[in-house]
Amino acid sequence: MRGGYCSRVAGASPLLLGARLGRHASLLEECASTQEVVRAAAAGGAEEGLVAVAEHQSAGRGRLGRRWLAPPGQALLLSLLLRPRTPPERLAPLSLVAGIAVAESLPVPAGVRWPNDVVVGGAKLGGILIELDLLPDRAPAAILGVGLNVNVPAAGLPVTDRLPATSLLVELGAPVDRLGLLVTLLGRLGDAYDEFEARGFEALVERYEALDALRGHEVTLDLGAETATGIAAGVDAAGRLLLDGPAGRRALGAGEVVRVLDPAAA
Ligand code: BTN
Numbered sequence: 001m002r003g004g005y006c007s008r009v010a011g012a013s014p015l016l017l018g019a020r021l022g023r024h025a026s027l028l029e030e031c032a033s034t035q036e037v038v039r040a041a042a043a044g045g046a047e048e049g050l051v052a053v054a055e056h057q058s059a060g061r062g063r064l065g066r067r068w069l070a071p072p073g074q075a076l077l078l079s080l081l082l083r084p085r086t087p088p089e090r091l092a093p094l095s096l097v098a099g100i101a102v103a104e105s106l107p108v109p110a111g112v113r114w115p116n117d118v119v120v121g122g123a124k125l126g127g128i129l130i131e132l133d134l135l136p137d138r139a140p141a142a143i144l145g146v147g148l149n150v151n152v153p154a155a156g157l158p159v160t161d162r163l164p165a166t167s168l169l170v171e172l173g174a175p176v177d178r179l180g181l182l183v184t185l186l187g188r189l190g191d192a193y194d195e196f197e198a199r200g201f202e203a204l205v206e207r208y209e210a211l212d213a214l215r216g217h218e219v220t221l222d223l224g225a226e227t228a229t230g231i232a233a234g235v236d237a238a239g240r241l242l243l244d245g246p247a248g249r250r251a252l253g254a255g256e257v258v259r260v261l262d263p264a265a266a
Pocket of ligand 1: 032033034035057059060061062063064066068076077078079116117126127128129145146147148
């Protein structure tokens, strides 16, 4: 695509080479899902830091089996290969770590909505998808996917039954340089991931809390077998959502926020 960032990145790869994550890049005009591109590379023994970036995905996927839709050439769609030393049972907060890095990279005041949404003013700007490849015969891999609505006009945003969607274009009223954003994002992801690997999520809780869009709100979560309602009270060192309900505080490791009551609107 002329003018798209794939062609620009191809001619400017030293920018990406400077970052630890992204020093090997697969820049694609189109693929089914960048998650699959990185998964295949991981199975072939690729090193940590490989990034696949696509202008368009024909089968982009989100969390919980949802589809991830984005018009060609307007979003930032990437997957990163990580080979964490953190044991698999302590990797759950990785999605929150990525959320911190993404939210802090954006040119608008953004927040995070547990466990994987990046939000601006109550609308979803992007999402994080972590998929683990833990087969016994090969090195563990975490495939970290990020989808961000960058230069998507309002009419091109997906309509969902969850949060309304937004984009940087809608928020700023002007397009954003996706290559510049990609480089910033890879740098921040690398720094946050290194911190997580060295010191655990505990070291990042304060940064998460500064971005936490749920804290203090009454929320309802779908936990599969039940729903739980309470006041969101931040996250713990394991990345679990703390929910203060009628029976006291619960720490929830999995679940889907289905409703948020805005105290200002109550
Ligand atoms: C979510 O909010 O449910 C997570 C969305 C993650 C989407 C990204 S786009 C790049 C990468 N490839 C995919 O197929 N999904 C992730």
